[in-house]
Amino acid sequence: MARHVARPDPRAHWLLLLLGLAALLAALSFNGLVANVSGGSGPAGGPAEPAPRQITTGGPVLRLDGPTPAARRLPPRTVALTFDDGPDPRWTPQILDVLRRHHAHATFFVVGARVDEHPELVRRILAEGHEIGSHTFTHADLGSVPTWRLGTELSWTRNAVAGATGREVTLLRLPFSSTTPTLTGPQYRALREAAGSGHVAVLADRDARDWQRPGVPAIVRAASPQGGAGAVVLLHDGGGDRSQTVAALDQLLSRLDGEDYRFTTVSAGIGAPSSMPPAGGGARSSGTVLRWAQAGAAGLASAMNLLLGTALVLGVARLVVQVVCAQLHVRRVRRPRRRLPEVREPVSVIVPAYNEAANIAATVRSLVASSYPALEVIVVDDGSSDGTADIVERLGLRGVRVIRQANAGKPAALNTGIRAARAGLLVLVDGDTVFQPDTVYRLVQGFADPTVGAISGNTKVANRRRMLGTWQHLEYVIGFNLDRRMYDVLECMPTIPGAIGAFRREVLLAVGGVPADTLAEDTDLTMKVLRAGWRVVYEEGAIAWTEAPSSLRQLWRQRYRWCYGTMQAMWKHRHALREPGAGGKLGRRGLPYLTVFQVVLPLAAPAVDVFALYGLLFLPWSALVLAWGGLLLLQGFTAAYALRLDRERYGPLWALPFQQFVYRQVMYLVVVQSVVTAVVGNRLRWQRMARTGEAAALVGVQGRAPY
Structure with missing residues (x-):
């Protein structure tokens, strides 16, 4: 039939729909990126060429912003305990409690996405006299990502910390890095690139390998310096079950305290000024916006999960009702009819x-x-x-x-x-x-x-x-x-x-x-x-x-x-x-x-x-x-x-x-x-x-x- 009604003007809502769906995909992808943060210090990929020899044989604290790399070591009987992959709402508070009981200070290399999730823990770390460094925003292997991704990972982490604490971070530990001799060529090049934005690289003298959960005695042995030497010790406060780390930390501090070791931050250990200067207003604002965006993306993902679950439940319920009613309808049709007259009018x-x-x-x-x-x-x-x-x-x-x-x-x-x-x-x-x-x-x-x-x-x-x-x-x-x-x-x-x-x-x-x-x-x-x-x-x-x-x-x-x-x-x-x-x-x-x-x-x-x-x-x-x-x-x-x-x-x-x-x-x-x-x-x-x-x-x- 031809009902003549005016056709609507060309619509812009398809463009808005496409933009909305693109924004939804971007938000979900952002959430997927930050929600799938891994942990540990194991190798991220296959074998790679080593870093230059002068780096792999030097100290764990590296300044790479000059023409000649400069490496520093900690003095004797000085331990800088470092913790990667946090903050974690379960394990970081327990580790802070152990440190406080032993009057020890440490350096926490935080993942930016987790900083946005738990800013109160980062503020507690600073309030108790500890130091904070960057461990990238998503625990990415910076040795295998493009330059734009490297810069994004570092700047987002800086902004996240600035938004949570009002401070900048300059210390950097690469994910999947460990002691100086294990540093690879791609990781070294990533550290040189990061040095251009003011980052100081921190590796380790002792890798406790606690992320493998080898047992408390093994962690204590791996983390203990030998012969009174100073050391940067690599441990973890996030990325998995860290109960062995908490127990081993208590034993390690008790043992080394009896050997007259002092426990300090990386910067204080090498006699450097604070690595956390006050952040500018722009960095703090960017960090706040980033935290809101991450929270919004997480909420959106949760809403989508709820929507999918609801749709699935409704779909199954609809099917059940349809099948039950269809069976009832079939029985009604097959049941002999009441004595009603045949319709022939x-x-x-x-x-x-x-x-x-x-x-x-x-x-x-x-x-x-x-x-x-x-x-x-x-x-x-x-x-x-x-x-x-x-x-x-x-x-x-x-x-x-x-x-x-x-x-x-x-x-x-x-x-x-x-x-x-x-x-x-x-x-x-x-x-x-x-x-x-x-x-x-x-x-x-x-x-x-x-x-x-x-x-x-x-x-x-x-x-x-x-x-x-x-x-x-x-x-x-x-x-x-x-x-x-x-x-x-x-x-x-x-x-x-x-x-x-x-x-x-x-x-x-x-x-x-x-x-x-x-x-x-x-x-x-x-x-x-x-x-x-x-x-x-x-x-x-x-x-x-x-x-x-x-x-x-x-x-x-x-x-x-x-x-x-x-x-x-x-x-x-x-x-x-x-x-x-x-x-x-x-x-x-x-x-x-x-x-x-x-x-x-x-x-x-x-x-x-x-x-x-x-x-x-x-x-x-x-x-x-x-x-x-x-x-x-x-x-x-x-x-x-x-x-x-x-x-x-x-x-x-x-x-x-x-x-x-x-x-x-x-x-x-x-x-x-x-x-x-x-x-x-x-x-x-x-x-x-x-x-x-x-x-x-x-x-x-x-x-x-x-x-």
Whole structure:
């Protein structure tokens, strides 16, 4: 039908959506970068060439900003205890407590991301007289990263410490570095690069290797200097279980204290001034912003996890409800009917048609070939320009009337047919739909129950040989018809499809005919019937074959109209929430279901896809494959069950995995577009689908399945 409504202006919201998704991916990636911080001092990669000999044989404190490297050692009986990979909320306080009991000071090489997570621990470290150095922002191997990443790691760590403490850090220990002799060439070059920004490198004389957790005695032995020599000792206060480190530290301090060792910071140990000058206002502000960004990214990741968990729970709950209701529906259908009379009273079939030349002959012939004994067919030509009415008249079929009217839209055409109909039972059929011979008979038998006001038939996709048609076939069987069984059991059917639906004439007249103020007139009409107190049921055996869109562009236009019109109808009938009877069941069962599964969750789907991309970058692939495979298997079981209920072949199941990469995205983008259209107040025009006649050619007038 051709409802002429002004088309909205070109939209900028797609650009905003893309920018929003890019920002979401950036935030999640930032969180993934800082949340996967590792620990330890083991090798980060394979063997590499060593650093220059004058460096590997020198002291552990290196000044590399001049033309000649300068190395310093600690004087005899002086120990600079250093701790990497913190601060850690569990182990750092315990280590600080041990140091305080022994009146010892130390140097903590902190990871910038953990500083942002626990700034109070960094402030405590300084308040108790200890020194802070940089261990990069994400514990990155600076010997293997590009120069821009190296500079970012160092500047972010400086800003993080400045934001937490108001101080700068100049000491630097590379992650995965240890004693001076083990320094590699790439690590040395990274230290030379860092020296350009004022960093002083600190390695170690003694590596306790406590990150391997070799046992307390082994840690104490490895950390103890020999022969009264001074030493920088490498330990860890983060990055894993550090219980052995805490116990070994207490023993080490007691032993070395008895040997007249003094425990100091690295800077004090070599007689250098403080390594932590006051930070400028810019660094402090940048550090604060960085901490907020990290907290926001972590919160966003948590929210995404909650969203995914909620969506999964809702999806499983929906499946359970669908399966239970489907089983109840099957039992109801198979249960012998109560002694109700066979319905054989006259039926009027109303076919609204606008430019349906491709299909109208097949549609009318299939209706005339019906096995139902008392049938009239009324074709309402709504101002077609392709000779639709002429085609029907030339058929010369008995019991077929043609009514011509100026183009006024599908609801107006249906109402014209309703007024002209002679029978008390009306079947409304789209102009591209082909019935089986027993369809009308099966469809109207439910009217033997006087409480039933309308009946939905079973719509099937005829042109399903191509991939797009197969996807729509699966959607019709899984989504539409499985849902209709559930709606039937819960007595809240929100939509009788325009392709096949039966109504009592008195019901249509009582509700004012087919409404014209929404684009989903079938949904709007069905909701009106429910709110009028009538039951709406589903007859799975009444099958209608319809032509589905054959291109993504046509699919988009059709589903855009459907989705926008459904939201219009939901808003129009929102007051059903407070009503008793059938209207209340619609309001408290049907409308919430539609809101959650046809609006809210599809709106969240783009973010879920971004989260999946984030998972490819930062999560174990085995876990992703397992999760995706599990969800696909669940969908496969659902699809197979739905196909079995509809007596369909299982062959189309092969297309289900591919549906996740194109079709699903089109469907949720349709919802996004529809919501934006509704929010900004634009109106959508009718968006008629171009017909090819493929369905009629495939099905034929006998309604055979297209296989």
